[in-house]
Amino acid sequence: MSIFYFVAFLSIFFALMTIFAKNPVHSVLYLVITFFTFTVHYILLNAQFLAVVNFIVYMGAIMVLFLFVLMLLNLNKETEPMRSNLVKIMGAIAGMCLLATLLGAFRVIEVNNDYVTGNTDVGLVQNLGKVLFDEFLLPFELSSLLLLTAMIGAVLLAKKETKESNG
Amino acid sequence: MDSVIQHIQGIPLNHYLIFCSVIFSIGVIGVLIRRNVIIIMMCVELMLNSVNLLLAAFSAYRGDASGQVFVFFVMALAAAEVAVGLAIVIMVYRNTKSVDIESLSKLRW
Numbered sequence A: 001m002s003i004f005y006f007v008a009f010l011s012i013f014f015a016l017m018t019i020f021a022k023n024p025v026h027s028v029l030y031l032v033i034t035f036f037t038f039t040v041h042y043i044l045l046n047a048q049f050l051a052v053v054n055f056i057v058y059m060g061a062i063m064v065l066f067l068f069v070l071m072l073l074n075l076n077k078e079t080e081p082m083r084s085n086l087v088k089i090m091g092a093i094a095g096m097c098l099l100a101t102l103l104g105a106f107r108v109i110e111v112n113n114d115y116v117t118g119n120t121d122v123g124l125v126q127n128l129g130k131v132l133f134d135e136f137l138l139p140f141e142l143s144s145l146l147l148l149t150a151m152i153g154a155v156l157l158a159k160k161e162t163k164e165s166n167g
Numbered sequence B: 001m002d003s004v005i006q007h008i009q010g011i012p013l014n015h016y017l018i019f020c021s022v023i024f025s026i027g028v029i030g031v032l033i034r035r036n037v038i039i040i041m042m043c044v045e046l047m048l049n050s051v052n053l054l055l056a057a058f059s060a061y062r063g064d065a066s067g068q069v070f071v072f073f074v075m076a077l078a079a080a081e082v083a084v085g086l087a088i089v090i091m092v093y094r095n096t097k098s099v100d101i102e103s104l105s106k107l108r109w
Helices: A002-020 A022-045 A049-075 A085-109 A125-132 A137-157 B001-007 B013-033 B037-062 B066-096
Strands: none
Touching: A002 B013, A002 B037, A022 A049, A022 A085, A022 A137, A022 B037, A049 A125, A049 A137, A049 B037, A085 B013, A125 B066, A137 B066, B013 B037
């Protein structure tokens, strides 16, 4: 029971470090740690498939892509653009207002305070596969189309335009 | 593994709601206070992840696998978004030599 609260504390701490770190590379590394704590959360929920996918796709692929682009653009603490303190304080107040609104809404709707049990079997690969390839077959195939389009688009956008074909 | 599963049985659904809203708000604050485009995209990822965790928590709570399938689709969407977004950032950097979001104010009237 206390594992959840400890990991939640770690998640919030590293998320805060992500947005307040001056150096962009440190920011990315803190975000990787945050995502690792999210993987622990998925394991606590017994969502084993999501835990593995989160670990491989988010930490392995997406964050490495971020890190790779940061290194490619050679960004560091000196070139990091920072907002003025006034804008920072206003942004923090706006975010706190959003949080207060959400918490107030949760108080009003009074979620029945049942316990989330991690002993359900819905998160296992077997059960998720049955749902994914039966009920959600069409969206699954469409998401492959989306990924293909995104890949082609990314290559087209990032490709250097040659002098011969400037049209 | 069984002992880990036994440990979870005392988490009220409310605490998951509160925790995920805190992470979401941190992502919103990050978008508002940073000027680096790449960091802003990372904060968007943070927000997506908090929603993912809440979907998974509700899915485990209801015993319904659809929520976790949704999380899977959100992850696929996030991967596509990051690929296209970072390509745009690289292109902008090539033209303006900066990742400052204030340098992208050409469309402002």
